[in-house]
Amino acid sequence: MSPLDREKTKIAPGKITTIQYLCLAVFLYLASGFWHLQVQSPGLWAEQAERNRIRSLPVIAPRGKILDREGRVIADNQAAFSVVLSRTNLNEANLRIIAEGLNLPFEEVQNRLHRARNLPEYHALVLKQGLTTSEVAFLEAHRLEFPELELIGVQHRRYPAEGFASHLIGYVGEVSEAELNSPEFAVLEPGGIVGKAGIERQYNDVLTGVDGRREVIVDSLGVERGGISMRDPKPGRSIRLTIDLDLQAAAELAMEGRKGAVVALDPRNGEVLALVSTPNLDPNQFAGRIRAAQWRELTQNPDKPLLNRAIQAQLAPGSTFKPFIALAALESGAIDESFSVRCGGGAAFFGRYFRCHIKGGHGSVALHKGIAQSCDVYFYNVGNRTGIDPIAEYGEMAGFGRKTGIDLPHEEEGVMPSAKWKVRQLRQKWYAGETISVAIGQGYTTVTPLQLTAGLGGLLLGGVWHRPRLVPDDEMRSIHPGFTAPAPRRAALDPEHVDRIKRGLWAVVNEGGTGVRARLPGYDVLGKTGTAQVASAELAKLHKGEQEFLDNAWFIGAVPKDNPELVVTALFEHGAHGNLAAPIVRDVLKAYLDKQIRRRLTEQRPPSSSQVAQTGRPAPAP
């Protein structure tokens, strides 16, 4: 290559002008780009920048406590951790790892995202509640890898151990898709917690607080850089029940290992002091989430632990129904006090032989002995004389065949058979022979333990049936200022008739009747046993000794004799005989009476020490 010449010829000016225009064109091209982004649509991008940096986190409101009538805690909350998922910086590829680390099925995480598709994107979702220690550790360890996840402290529901009062309290769970679509839960978001059963379900609106929300500034790694706003959560209201933990505990203890139910109720106002159904279930195991396998086990368990037997078991009442037959007979004028029959161990009606529960028979039986000894032959005759329609009339008056209206969900109504009922339900005529079975609480008759308790309570008070309730009136008034308790159902019963029945019930316990096991020396305990067949006599004989063909044992008791304050029903399924249910009722009555004595003793002390005694009340040990 030759040495470079000093070329003096200049570049043509036009060529340089081209390059100048090129520079200007690039300038305009770029400037127009910025004009388009920064000036033409300023709101759009500013909003996206805000959405980038602001994360809206729920602050879960603690649920109200459930207290007993004296303010002692039955269901409480405890501090726990939940994890929320932010969708603004969600990396779909991480979801599978996250699901695994949190022990969640991957499909469920996907479902959850799908359900939340209509919520604003910066709105974080609760992914899992009540994290275990290892799940919390997983999140802490992967904090930087998954900026979309955030741990939040929450108040997690804590129920008494071993399913104490579980059917009464119920439990909470995550709101289901179906519930989200109902107006009651429309305000909730997926992942929200609602009451699913029992008091939790019934008073969900009272117990549920209003979740707060916290808006924070986060950086691209999801690390919080500061707060913007905080809407404080409104805690749920605690609710005080009519339940007395001492009585509840006595009833739970008496039912231990047995299948059945106990209801204790103050007939003077309908307040339920104890409500037990066994077998129990431990709601702590699925507070928040029930696993499919767990749920299957519960629903397929032959002992039906999900059934709240106190309000859902519809069973033949057996002889516990006899006081109501006596009432119908006396009030309708079918019999008077002088009416008596001879019991030789059985009697024939309409061509069929009906046996008494004692082979040898009771001899001459009038009303008092008929109730005390629970003579079937006597009541066959009484029922036959009275007829089904008066029996049904007074049975319905006492509340059989319909819901008591207790403040618990899914109460059952039982059956109070009548001629009209049979035509309506079975399209068949009533046969007089069927009345004989109804007279001893068998046949079509079914009742729930609660119905029996409330029914007897109203009868003993001379015909005043208050609606059973689990929340005292004063508590209801403070929740809903306009609340007025529904008026009791009244019937003008002849006090003489009621007194006769009471004396018969007193004799059951205190004059060597069928319920002597319920006797409490020094107290006038009323009671009635019931032994209800669950299968025909032939079938029962065939399966002799097998648990599930044994008769159901009932006992209803009340105290004191005049103006009873407490009626208790015990159902002991397959307990063989009613007198085996009597000690259960006795235990609850005793707990009530002991408590009265303690209270009386406390009141007698000087006021200063009584105050100490009241505030220093020991915590319940369920």
Place this chain on the structure above:
Amino acid sequence: MTRSFSAREFDWTLIGFVLALCTLGVLQIYSATRNTVWQGAHYKQIANILIGLAVLWLIAQFDYHALLNRVPIFYLVAVLGLLAVFVVGQVRFGAKRWIPVIAGFNFQVSEFVKPVLVLLVARYFAELRRDSVSGADLLKTGALVGVPMLLVMKQPDLGTALSYLPILAGGILGAGVRWKHVAVLVLLGALILPAGWQFLRPYQKERLMTFVDPSRDPRGSGYQLIQSRIAVGSGGLWGKGIARGTQTQLRFLPVPHTDFIFSAYAEEHGFTGVLLALALYLVVLMRIVYNAQTAADRAGAFLCLCVALLLLFHLLVNVGMVVGRMPVTGIPLPFLSYGGSGMLTIFLLLGLVNSVRLRRFVN
């Protein structure tokens, strides 16, 4: 060969506007690196600028003709240097671009190929005694520029490799382009482009595809484009204020002190700030072109034109990327982006421009 010139002879207008841009850069680097691992980078950037000014002064002392005479040696060294990168190069961000010089200082060879190519193109077209470029000229210069381009592409660093093309374009435009050739080149490009697609690396294909539709991968390569647009757009007319851009400060914007520095700048200074910066660039470019007009000879004019087109290319591709009008290529913005090699190269090129200016009345 060197003569002493009065300091007044330097192009102070050009240097003044360049320093104004550098100041904006330093401020933005300060703002974008506060409370990060890069904190304090603006001090290093000031050092880079001072070193750059020294390099500018030094290069301007050389008569550019002397440099043009040594082009063959420079070219050889450049190609050998690029080859050396493959042997002793350090891998950073998945590419071999840096040669360790002394501990803590790495030398990006591909940056220093730029002035060599500027000299090469200027010399080639200055020697042409025709009014326009022939096909043979295109092939020859294309091959000369193509060799280092291919080597840089192999690193892989597509952005820097492509930035060699405007240097060639500066020469061709200045020498006079024939429309026939433009038509052939466009046709050739249309044919090569689909074929070239095959040779792109997956991440490069992904970048191009997300440029067309950023929402197709909002978490991956589209993330940068989306976040950059949000940053720019939310800046609005007046901007959010220095160190108050949420996209920048909360690190939603990727590398806000290097490739995406203009994004951070646009967020914090708004459209008015953008217009100011772009106007500064326009003045700088026009000033370099003016130096081409006043150059004593064709070689000097070509030098200036090549430098102008190289700068223009960087501006178009980087700022175009920031505003969503160009795909993500990862090339720095001259004067603003943080970085030693890039800054040094730019000042070296400005030194060449000043060398031309100082000798505009010679002979």
